[in-house]
Amino acid sequence: MAPLRPGMTLTPRGLSAPPADHAHCTSGSLEMDEVDGFRFKRFLEDSISLAPSSVDSTIVEDDEYAALRGELESDAQDFEAESWSCNVDPQYLKTHQKEAIKRQDVIYELIQTEVHHVRTLKLLLQVHARELRTALQMEEEKMERLFPQVENLLEIHSHFLRCLKQRRHESLQPGSQRNYAIQRLADVLTAQFSGEWGDRMTECYGEFCSHHSDAVSFYKEQLQSSKRFQSVIRKISNLSIVRRLGIPECILLITQRITKYPVLVERILHNTEAGSVEQQELARALALLKERIGRVDGLVSVSERAARLRDITGRLEPKSQGRMKDGRVFRREDLAPGRRSLLHHAPVTWKATSGRLKDILAVLCSDVILLLQEKDQKYTFSTVDSKPSVISLQKLIVREVALEEKAMFLICALC
Template sequence: MMNVHDSSCKDQMATCTKHVRRLHAQSSVKERSRRISNSLPGASGGTHLRASQSFMERRTVSVPSKASLQGSLSAGVLPRTASGKVIDEDESQEKKKDEDTTNQLLPTEPSNMTDGMSVSMESLDEGAVCVFPGSGDTAELEDDPDLALLAEEAEAWSVTVDKKTLRKMSAKDIKRQDHIWEFVQTEKSHCRTLKIMQRILAHGMLNEAGLTKDMVDRIFPKLDTLLDIHLTFLRRLTERQRLHSDKSIDEIGDVFVQQFKGDMGERMKTAYGEFCSRHNESVQLYKDILKSDRKFQNFIKKCSRNSLCKRKGVPECILLVTQRMTKYPLLIEPIIKTTKDTRMDSKLLEQALLLARDILNSVDRQVDAREKEHELIEIYNKLDARSSALYKSKKFKKSDLLSNNRKLVHQGYIKWMTARGKPFEVLAVILSDVIFFLSENNQKYTFFSQDNKVGLEKDSMFSELKFSCSKVDL
């Protein structure tokens, strides 16, 4: 402390630097804050992540190191507390009295920013698919306008409208709207399942579990086609709902016919035929990989912790898809029953029901044909290569079972009566052009021919073959 006698003495004193140092310290705080912001995810030049990624707010409160914080805060961005509350800039400066205090918050040793993050961060590498809620594809699914995953849907149309509207309607019309509402809701649920299968399971198998595209396609055959088919259908249904503010639908039969008829109907036959006929193969392949592949096991465990995947593992999702076509007739029938016969919609609904059943029958035939292929392969594998039979004066060998595009029509055990009247169990195999019999010994098949009888063409077997059966499973 110095006493100043008069104004002339002030000129002889050294300038006080305390205020200047304080301003400099405050400036340093701002500069460091700017450098911190630009190094965080979401700042310019950094890694771009969705704002919904919740790991940003679950991060530990510790401040990142100097080494990892390069850049400057973009204009207008203020620092926040761990809870997300904005800190006023003046308040922040008052708490940081000088540059030394600021330096204490920035450790000189590099810190690991991932220490406080969820294990789901393993999936945030470039090109990887995230399988945890609030990040990656899961966040996109939640925001998907087609699915409205976060929106609470009413169980019935009648609970979404006011009582005044319901009093103007008959009980039959209210039930009709409820049945249509149920149809739309189940279609939306089916699309959710397909999107979860595609965006979380299939993409994750490729990018995280390391499966080949061929293997993923074998687990989820025709998945992309099925998703496209059903999203198109769902959009048409929701467009029809939007015609009225209360989401009631006057006519719906034309939308159903458009879906089940023509090109779209053929696409459904092909896609569902492929998917359903390979159901058992898909599930078995999944189980085989799960037993032997540790990386795949870890991926499936992550998916099981995903809120969208709960109670929907791979086998469950596959089963749900195979069942969808069987639901359409059951959903359309009550709509028909509550639709007046005088309405044009009634005829269209009847047509749609027939078309849906036709698709279902086509899928069943494809599933049956696939099963027959496997049965024929099993017979082929068990047949002794040294065994043969006569057919059209030529040897009929093991290799002939699969030649000429032969198809298995039916197989079953019968009891062949020997000349002495003793029953003898043999396997009767009916192919697309020939019938023959096999006997089994030591888990191997051999061609069975009593009294050197030859194999017969299928069309003539009943006229030329004479045998009695005490038990026929054909």
């Protein structure tokens, strides 16, 4: 068969943590180490203060959300300060070594950002979703498209936050509500990222992150096409409890959250006594966490490939047919969901016997390769030198082309 030249390689989008920003606070006589630049990592959600905001005349005060406001303030209690160093008594702070202070600061940051994350989930579910459901009687199918797995994610992270705050409570010094030092945290992390809770987190984030783009696109479509939708969104944006968190912003924050845990846990691990049992258990917890993120990444990749195959199928001309070497006909119906899965797709150049080059799309499925050509944003099966446009992966031989880098022969026999 004539050689194919790969034009590009597509790599499924992965979940990766954004670069860390840092801020810092000094308390009492504590000095910061300029060599390692100890600062507190500030995530995107941290920029949204939990303190009460000033309200001008354009803000709608809604008594309906007084209970939720109180709930959010209760969640944030004991975590309003910038850091653990700024929160405990100065005299208590002086009883700790620099490494121990760094460890407690990072643990505090983990809990504080978890407070922020739970707040985001509650606002999305108990304000945005509630208003849309009440005002528009929006169908559950559309609600699920906008807010996939949000209820389950709120349950998962509320449980995690309760466990973290309980460990803080258990670590309080006798007679104090401010002074504490958490010595053991690995067991809480391990319980959250393994077993039933870990499985639920993988499943829920896999679905939520897979539908991230679709949810934002659907939101924009509704905003452009429905004046009633616009009116409800305008009302929500004027609620003082919401502030700057619209639906797209909430979705982005939720999508990013799971990728931020490894950085925090690595910093806790770095500031834990070397060779201690806690350090060893933290290392195992970190490995569990990274494994979870890898699984979520895999689920997102599978979902993206399935969506791309549906797109290719939808753009394939209904009457276009491809032929295999044994004479069998391949139709658009043969790409129906469940019949085969997409492994990879990329533009390639097909070199005809005459030397003419033709740009085509190579679609690698679980059992065949499809060679398609595009015209007016539609696909048809490619025809070059009467060669088959559908190639079975059974008995397929791939050979390099001498003196031509990134070129190959596809040699197929009758099956």
